[in-house]
Amino acid sequence: MSKLLKKPVKLALVQLASGAKKTKNLENARIKVLAAAKEGAEIIVLPECFNSPYGCDYFPSYAETLLPSPPTAEQSPSFHALSAIAKDAKTYLIGGSIPELDTKTGKYYNTSLTFSPRGDLLATHRKVHLFDIDIPGKITFRESEVLSPGNKVTIVDLPEFGKVAIAICYDIRFPELAMVAARHGCFALIYPGAFNTTTGPLHWKLLAQARAVDNEVYVALCSPARDMGASYHAYGHSMVVDPMAGVLVEAGEGEEVVFAELSGEKIEETRRGIPIYGQRRFDVYPDVSASGVRFEDEASEVKS
Numbered sequence: 001m002s003k004l005l006k007k008p009v010k011l012a013l014v015q016l017a018s019g020a021k022k023t024k025n026l027e028n029a030r031i032k033v034l035a036a037a038k039e040g041a042e043i044i045v046l047p048e049c050f051n052s053p054y055g056c057d058y059f060p061s062y063a064e065t066l067l068p069s070p071p072t073a074e075q076s077p078s079f080h081a082l083s084a085i086a087k088d089a090k091t092y093l094i095g096g097s098i099p100e101l102d103t104k105t106g107k108y109y110n111t112s113l114t115f116s117p118r119g120d121l122l123a124t125h126r127k128v129h130l131f132d133i134d135i136p137g138k139i140t141f142r143e144s145e146v147l148s149p150g151n152k153v154t155i156v157d158l159p160e161f162g163k164v165a166i167a168i169c170y171d172i173r174f175p176e177l178a179m180v181a182a183r184h185g186c187f188a189l190i191y192p193g194a195f196n197t198t199t200g201p202l203h204w205k206l207l208a209q210a211r212a213v214d215n216e217v218y219v220a221l222c223s224p225a226r227d228m229g230a231s232y233h234a235y236g237h238s239m240v241v242d243p244m245a246g247v248l249v250e251a252g253e254g255e256e257v258v259f260a261e262l263s264g265e266k267i268e269e270t271r272r273g274i275p276i277y278g279q280r281r282f283d284v285y286p287d288v289s290a291s292g293v294r295f296e297d298e299a300s301e302v303k304s
């Protein structure tokens with residue numbers, strides 16, 4: 001038996017088509033998550049900004065207040081919707097991300113909420129690395145004009161399975177975060193993410209496979225469906241990659257739910273075959289996972 005993943009688990013990625021109407025997005029998420037649960041999924045993932053369009057112009061008007069926790073239904077309809085969906089589906093629900101406003105500081109965040117099958121909040125992850133890029137003639141995006149970054153690595157214990165790490169989209173470009181999470185015993189790295197039609201074709205699958213092969217863990221990326229009528233064209237192609245970097249499943253561009261079976265034996269088999277976990281040379285380079293890693297958000301009462 002694997003210590004990392006105690007028993008096989010069925011994961012579902014809901015590549016949701018979200019529009020301008022938040023109530024409609026929440027209702028659509030509910031329908032799709034309940035249907036995925038009926039298919040046997042035990043961990044279900046929603047995309048980045050699943051309750052709103054994605055873009056700096058939208059963050060403030062869609063932002064919800066999560067603190068103090070639990071928020072009221074007026075402060076955060078998405079918190080309450082996600083909690084109820086998880087409870088009704090009786091599954092773990094990684095609620096993609098939503099724009100958040102911390103009313104104490106006036107700062108906005110891109111925040112993911114994870115709920116237990118009883119509907120309890122297990123963890124909150126605020127996107128750590130903000131999506132600030134400028135590829136002339138292609139895409140310029142500056143999340144930092146509106147958002148503030150989170151400041152911790154988020155690892156969630158799902159007691160009957162094991163630990164997963166939650167991070168958001170651009171966070172996948174930073175191998176240190178993934179390595180820290182893997183070295184702290186996660187069986188999967190889960191990234192709700194909205195890559196775009198410039199970076200997606202080149203980097204989405206490459207990064208999923210890179211983080212998987214670096215760390216010999218499962219990697220799951222969950223995108224919104226592509227909407228060519230929106231100001232931001234999400235790439236789609238939600239996918240699950242196994243610890244050998246094989247693509248287990250990949251969605252197309254439209255609304256779709258994809259499933260994958262994850263097993264501890266696949267992780268063990270990979271690590272037996274290519275035993276990098278016993279071959280690192282910390283006499284040659286430093287162990288980034290050993291010290292100075294922040295797992296708690298000390299500045300706020302946000303649940304880690």
Ligand SMILES: NC(=O)CC(=O)C(=O)O
Pocket residue numbers: 130131168169170171173193194195196199200203
């Ligand atoms: N949207 C993001 O956060 C990241 C992205 O699209 C990219 O890295 O490319």
